[in-house]
Amino acid sequence: MRQNKVKVIGVTGGVGAGKSTVLNYIQESCNCRIIFSDQVANDIKLKGQSCYEPIVELLSDEILGEDGEIDKKKMAAKIFSDEKLLKQVNEILHPAVNNYIFGEIEKEKSRKILDYLFIEAALLIENGYDKVVDELWYIYADEDVRRARLKASRGYSDEKIDDILKGQLRDEEFRKYADFVIDNSGDENDTKRQIDLKLGEN
Template sequence: MSLIKGKTNIIGITGGIGAGKSTVLGYIKEHYNCLVIFSDDVANEIKKKGYPAYDELVSFLGEGILGDDGEIDRAKMAAAIFNNKNKLKTINNILHPAVNTFIINSIENERKENRYDFVFVEAALLIENGYKDIVDELWYVYASEAVRRERLKSSRGYSDDKITDILSKQLDDETFRKNCDFVIDNGKNFALTTGSIDKKLEGWKING
């Protein structure tokens, strides 16, 4: 696929945990005319009053997950589903479709408004959730497993066992590369990372 000037290009950003998707998107947001949608932020937003997911979660888990302000309290919700795989599965079945609906509606709105050169959508499960058919291009942020392990240990304090467990549940490098249109190597010097982005988006940069 090719990106087109004069329209809002929709780009999905995916990659394994610890690859540095947020860092890459921080650079892009600073230097390009774009909207960035983080799936984790969307998941937090749709838990608020006024969204259908809020009502479904409260109905399923009970009002004990609410804080004094009537909003869902993250810690209380986490405690309510702790070590219960069936509850977690139900929660995911509520949240994942709601997140997808929110993101797809946001994409459609920005396509109509045409205010940005790009809308970037970040999520670990873009490939699994069929976003290849929704976005104009899928980009894969890559870093080697060794680099990702070191980042997760230093920034999040994860143990080797926890990291191994998380990695075992994510797509492998070959699958990411097969399904994505552009690969960003974010495992070495960040200047090389940004250089590859600028080369890809040559002519769009607004902040040098």
């Protein structure tokens, strides 16, 4: 195992590929920390955090709950059918999420306690993370498996799944940037074996 050097690994994949399942296993398997970009985006919208005031100023206090925090459902309803507002919210959130994550990468590198720092994000490639991580891992599952998972776990219709898939990178794009591909289409034990072998190399 490397001494005093944190390996930074970006983890990405399409919706329904099973990123959470893979990352839960990774968490148990090595000395690591996992940063979930969606969780960061939620945290920085809390009262007192960097994105709270800009978003409330943009969308008005109609999006606040009784506790004064931003209500996710109210916010989603406000921007759902307004592409301009959605773009403006993303222009507030995306740079702030990136700044937070880049700061945490530097912090963990200087602490030198972890062996690995994993960054999970759907838009790793689009946001240029392939340039700041040591490796980029792509979690793959074939489309039929992903569709079945999304129907079972989230109750999505085929039409909704079609819309989501249209907005995501194609498999060949993910593979073009990936240093390592985990095939999570089948048996969970097979997925774990792939991860064990990869972690054993480092």
